[in-house]
Amino acid sequence: MTNMSNLPRKIAEEILSRVPVKCLRAVRLTCKKWNTLSKDMRFITKHVDRAKQEAAKKKEFMLIMMINFRVYLMHVNVHNNVGPCMRCEGKFTSLDELVDINRVFLSDGLLLSISKDCTKLMAWNPYSGKSRWIEFESSPDLMEIYMYALGYEKSNDSCNSYKILRFVENRSCFEYKIYDFNYDSWRVLDISLYDKIYKIAHHKRGVSLKGNTYWFGKSRYGSDVFLVCFDFTSESFGPPLSLPFEYSSASSVLSLSRVREEQLAVMLLRFGEFTMDIWITTRIEPSAVSWNSEVFLAVNLRQVPFNGIRFEGASFFIDEEESFVVVFDNNSIAYIVGVDGTIKKEYFKLSKRLCCPIACSYVPSLVL
Structure with missing residues (x-):
């Protein structure tokens, strides 16, 4: 043999x-x-x-999902009529399985992981198995409030230069630093408090698209909410970008996602009407945005008996061609919602949840 x-x-x-x-x-x-x-x-x-x-x-879609302080690869198939729409393909393993992961960010198939105690930072490509520990210095008092973003500087030779943005915005500290993979070093960005007319909410997770990262921002001098972008090529923040609807933080929840690697999608959940609307951009750049004139999905959530639904901080995945959305709430439940208003509820088939689920579309790549 x-x-x-x-x-x-x-x-x-x-x-x-x-x-x-x-x-x-x-x-x-x-x-x-x-x-x-x-x-x-x-x-x-x-x-x-x-x-x-x-x-x-198979008309399946891959998602990265963080559950129980570990990262999983999930497959979603809404055309499956004989079993669950979601199945766990496997757990992605990192360089050190003893390190619990608290937050994860994705850009072009590359993952950035922050440890549970916020003292370790690692970039890794789960497909190639390559990884890199990234050293950094910071005040212990600020560890948990640092915000991160992963992106890349676009290059004409198709060899993108990957970078990490780390920043904090509060009364005691205002700091922006960027890490360049090519030089394996951090440097301070010259961004002044007075140059930014908005702030980014600490609990809002950014979404990477085309090498840049987008967040929801709020005016420093009012209650306006909009999109903001950090451009990793120019290493600067862009101007406020408008949303396609009126927003009131007292009665609504916002969540951001991307459609493939081309557009952004924003979800608005209104508590008063108990409705969920999702809009998709037709154009998105660091300094400009335009929205589809028609809402992609508008559904009344009262039609299904939701017990203890928790969409605050929820993440979602959208497929424009197949006309459905998968929304992950904070009770370990996935809601598969069709544009026709149909809703299917499915529980995560994973271990006990110890941290909020974070899900985003995943396409394997060869970076790092």
Whole structure:
């Protein structure tokens, strides 16, 4: 019998490229030869392409989800009529499995993880297995209120330069620093408090799109709420960008997501009417935005008996072509909502939740 680890490289590469992502760690632990092969750029490219093709064939969509201080790869298939719409493909493993992850950010297939105690920072590509610990200095009193964003500086040679933004905005400290992967170092950005007419809410998570990061911002001199963008190429914040509706923080909840790698989507949940509306941009740039003239989804949530629904801080995933939205609340429940108003409720099939679920669409890449 032929030893599998001694197969010719071409045959081994073809066989292992068909292995599901959840089994890649086992492949790498089998032998040194397979570990080296699985991290080869040609193999990773083939594996990524095959994963995309299989997902498209099954009309499945991949999500990154953080549950129980770990990161999972989820598959969503709303056309599945015989079983759950969501299934766990596997847990992504990082360099140190003993470190609990409190927050995770995604840009172009690259993940930025912040440890539960906010003392460790790591960038990693779960598909290639490559990772990098990033050292930083900060005051212990400010650890938990630092905000982060991951993005890249666009380049004409298609080799993007990845960067991390870390900042804090409060009465005791106003600081912006950026980390450049190319130089493995931090530097202070020259941003003045008086240059920004808005502030970014600490509890609002940014969304990365086309290398930049977008948040909800609030005027420092009023109650206006809008979108704001940090441009990683110019290393600066853009002007306030308008929302497609009137917003009142006293009676509504906002959440931000992206549609593929092209547009942004914003969800508005009105407590008074108990309705949920989702709008999609037609154009989005650091200094300009335009919105579709028609709402993508408008649904009355009273039609379904929601018990203890908690959408504050919820995340959502949208598929424009298939006309559905998956909303994750803070009770470990996913709501699959169609533009026709149909709603299906599904519980996460994972371990006990110890932190709020964070979900975003995921497309494997070869960065880092």
